[in-house]
Amino acid sequence: MPYILVDEKLPGIRALLAFRPETAAPIGALAEILLRTSDSLSKADRELIATYVSHLNDCFYCNHSHGEIATCYLNGDRSVVEAIRKNYQEASISDKLKSLFQIASKVQQGGKCVRAEDIENARQQGATDRDIHDTVLIAAAFCMMNRYVDGLNAVTPQDMTTYPLRAKQIVEKGYGNHIFLQPQPDKA
Amino acid sequence: MAYIDLQNDLPGIRGPMVYRPETGAALNELAEILLHDENNTLSRGDREMIGAYVSSLNDCFFCENVHSAMAQHYYQCDTPFIDEVKTDFTSADISDKLKSLLAIAGSVQLGGKQVTETQIDRAKTLGATDREIHDTVLIAAAFCMFNRYVDGLNTWAPQDMQVYIDRAAMRAEDGYSQSGLVK
Numbered sequence: 001m002p003y004i005l006v007d008e009k010l011p012g013i014r015a016l017l018a019f020r021p022e023t024a025a026p027i028g029a030l031a032e033i034l035l036r037t038s039d040s041l042s043k044a045d046r047e048l049i050a051t052y053v054s055h056l057n058d059c060f061y062c063n064h065s066h067g068e069i070a071t072c073y074l075n076g077d078r079s080v081v082e083a084i085r086k087n088y089q090e091a092s093i094s095d096k097l098k099s100l101f102q103i104a105s106k107v108q109q110g111g112k113c114v115r116a117e118d119i120e121n122a123r124q125q126g127a128t129d130r131d132i133h134d135t136v137l138i139a140a141a142f143c144m145m146n147r148y149v150d151g152l153n154a155v156t157p158q159d160m161t162t163y164p165l166r167a168k169q170i171v172e173k174g175y176g177n178h179i180f181l182q183p184q185p186d187k188a
Numbered sequence: 189m190a191y192i193d194l195q196n197d198l199p200g201i202r203g204p205m206v207y208r209p210e211t212g213a214a215l216n217e218l219a220e221i222l223l224h225d226e227n228n229t230l231s232r233g234d235r236e237m238i239g240a241y242v243s244s245l246n247d248c249f250f251c252e253n254v255h256s257a258m259a260q261h262y263y264q265c266d267t268p269f270i271d272e273v274k275t276d277f278t279s280a281d282i283s284d285k286l287k288s289l290l291a292i293a294g295s296v297q298l299g300g301k302q303v304t305e306t307q308i309d310r311a312k313t314l315g316a317t318d319r320e321i322h323d324t325v326l327i328a329a330a331f332c333m334f335n336r337y338v339d340g341l342n343t344w345a346p347q348d349m350q351v352y353i354d355r356a357a358m359r360a361e362d363g364y365s366q367s368g369l370v371k
């Protein structure tokens with residue numbers, strides 16, 4: 001049960017965002033920019049980084065929510081998400097993305113854990129300054145999101161069939177206040 | 189030196205915020221609401237103190253000194269008082285309620301799951317509202333982001349402590365607006 005009185009019909013971070021819409025706005029904007037920009041990092045790449053950091057932080061809700069969103073962008077292929085949780089080095093992702101995962105995992109441990117070698121390695125695999133910037137900030141942002149969700153003991157849906165429904169909603173409409181203001185997606 | 193070319197020489201978080209203004213605006217807006225907005229039953233000093241404490245736990249020099257100076261400005265106290273809160277808040281001369289919120293913030297810094305029901309009950313017994321507990325958790329979580337952003341990109345920080353003290357009054361006046369970044 002959440003530590004504070006929130007709408008328990010809303011899952012995970014959605015109930016917390018609804019509790020405090022003032023902070024929900026910049027949090028939603030941050031997620032939208034970081035996860036829905038598509039440049040030399042695809043939306044799938046960005047969601048995979050978020051999934052991996054949430055996995056490292058042992059945040060079930062974020063891990064599975066973003067894992068399903070990544071899966072949507074990968075046309076339903078769940079094997080990549082499952083592989084990165086086991087060992088990203090052996091997942092079928094590009095060497096560049098692997099080098100960015102290395103940076104993200106260091107950020108998860110702490111900002112100072114990122115070494116010049118990690119950055120150099122990413123550059124050698126073709127990462128741009130912007131790719132590196134966004135990777136660091138996505139990883140850092142999920143160190144916030146994960147702590148927000150678990151620190152307030154938010155509701156974690158156990159019914160795994162609900163995660164793809166919410167994922168589809170995000171893929172179609174993006175992040176923002178609609179995720180707690182509109183009715184939650186239901187099974188067809 | 190920063191790991192990437194930020195195309196500006198601003199210190200700390202201001203460098204990457206100006207480098208990527210889209211995310212910079214969202215981050216500033218979050219800081220503004222959590223730390224500066226007056227519509228809050230937690231004082232600005234207490235909220236900055238929580239930010240400074242979490243930054244000290246994360247060993248983030250820039251954020252720790254910026255937000256320690258902010259807390260010092262609002263509290264109208266001296267630097268040793270702020271240092272004492274960061275070093276051992278349990279024996280510092282602050283309210284029991286703030287102590288209970290700093291305990292929650294310390295757990296958030298370790299990881300979301302480290303916050304215990306006992307800590308929450310203690311804060312509520314001492315008068316903390318749900319909204320105050322929410323903001324404490326989110327401030328602590330947000331600093332786990334800000335600190336990683338600043339150090340993960342290896343940004344530079346002024347070493348002269350007086351710089352932080354001198355800037356605090358201006359920041360308190362202007363708040364965390366995007367336009368204040370380049371001042």
